[in-house]
Amino acid sequence: MMSVQTNFEKDFETEEYEMLILVRSSCKGAANIEDMLKPFVDFLASIDLRTGQFSHEKGRLEWLIKNDNNRQGWGYEFKQLGIYRITVRKCIPQDQTPYMNNRYMLINMLEENASNKKLEALKAYYAKPVSIENELGSFALDREFSWFEGIVNWNGVEANVYLETDEEDGDTAKQAMKVLKRVVDNIVENDARYREYAAEELTELANDWMEASDEIDTEEITKEIFMKRMEMSEIMVSSNGSLSLFYNDDDMFWGHVIEIDVDSSGEIINAHIAG
Template sequence: MNLLEYMRAKDRMTQAEWECTFQDDEREILVVLAEGQGANKRNGFWEVSVDFLAHVECETGTLFPNEGRLVYPATDEDHDTGDIFSRFKERTIYRVKVRKKIPEEVPEIVTASSQNQFRVVEVCEENPPCPELEEILAEYCRPIILNDEVLGELTLDKTLGVFEGKAQWRRASIDISLEVNPAQKASWTKARKAMKSLLEGQEQWDRDMRACAARSLTASARDWQESGDDEAPEITQESFAQRIELSSISVSAGGSFTAYFDDDQMFFGHCIMVRGTLKKGAVSAHMGG
């Protein structure tokens, strides 16, 4: 079964069929939650998931230091009222009664953590004492900071998998983001190298990104201008390129980047996004939110 077939089969699953993918027997576990919640629409219900870092089997006291998910169903009414995520708090330890997911054959791309699931039957206690899980939670909450001789101080957002910091770009301060795999330090090194390459060649990169944005969006900016101030000066590619200002850059370990420019109100405050790679340069631009 390929990934598309697998996802379609899950989307067709009724709640009764979904319930049958978990063992019948109930057990109590202690679980420490991470940051991360989600919901997927199934056939007549919503499958809500909450990420956890590790769990302890209450009956045996055995610690399982593997990431996974607590899951539970929700109705359309729950979803529409925005109430489906109120059951649990992030970065919190719980004692819950659950049913474990029955192992199944899945495509290779499906992560192990997404298959390590427990169907929530009852939430028994919030913040029960558990030294082992408390230690795991403390380590999870401890910030990871990199100090780079060029990039300065970078702080890891573990939820997004992004190192964030500040840098100088043509005598102005901008936000920088390095997209990484938090578990693979090799990706940290590659992303830092990619960002340094952009900063070292910033004068040329700045010209190229502005030119790319101007080629792609000047005509659209004129249309927006016509719906606003008719007396404003005509927008040309040259004036467009000069008016926008870089506010932040995000770069991946693979060398792709997205640059975010302020629009100088040409799109009434919407940002301008320029995408590209270190090898191909700036290749596309569009208006963002």
Template sequence: MLSLKKLVFIKINKYMSYPDIKHELLGYLRYDSEFDWYESQVIFYETQLPISLSIDDNDKVESALDRAICIVPELKHYAKSAKEYAVEQLLKLKNETWLDEGDKITSEEFKSRIILEGLVFLPEGKVEFYYNDGNLFLGHCIILKMDNNNYFVDASIHG
């Protein structure tokens, strides 16, 4: 039977096996053992945008890394599509249920208020876009999910 001390040591050793990655496009990726993913930042409209790349079941990051390499150069396009999808999926909910600020809002106002705050690249090719809600939903996070074929398939609010 393994002691708790030995289990902690095994877990620490596992996390030590993930080296930092330096990538020309994605920057310096550092492993975060708390979330079991790599983290970095990319430039998006002259600001630093956090990105995370999840580790797969085989303790590999390559599939998420490959996906990030494909998406990041086209991020402005995908972010625009994400906002349009958010409007399609969430504007009606906002205008029918979340009227704490008064009048209904337009699709253009909705898009102008939400701000991309981070991306998570998952091993199976999915990408999660995390948006600040611009107080449309009382400070809840908007998460937009894109499948491995570059189609947005889910929009939800969290928090």
């Protein structure tokens, strides 16, 4: 039987070489494979040190570590927008996206805080603060997630807003902002519509949860009560014009959130509990 390590390595070419990478963000987790973990980080640009060839193509770095309860960290530590010199093996190209064909197996980290003019110029560009200011408020770009983050007044409640950038790693969110403005322009009517839809879909379920709780003498939740107990929390708007709205449940679902999905035409698709 093939070991996890052997199976992992067979996806990569045998040649080992050095490259420089500009890391997009720190390692956030790993895939679980039997008794091993496969952490990964994405990078924004790289330089092949065999040829000096610079590439602004996104890629991924992967490696294996033992899945140990006493483990601390992910084997290697990468920081957001750090420049690293590493030894790698490139993946064998498959019928996949260019991004997944630009994967590398990490053999060794040779140097942290490596220096290179092209990568440093790119790092300065990505590190530069970018924001959108308009009548709705101020929205700051979080490059790690490719979205702008801000707060809007939603019928007297402060709601966190996340606007997806027009393209990944971009610095505009014109499409998402257009949708947000459209929603906020009719905020009272839209809010009532979202609440009504959620109440229609979930009131019966809320009563089932209430019956399953330990509380005594709880009043039946009507659709009207359900609508009133919902409190706006977050809005996520994608670049394709669809959006997800998250309302706090006032403990109707024991602290879960109520998520409402709306398509690009403004039609509500579904309402469910999440989190």
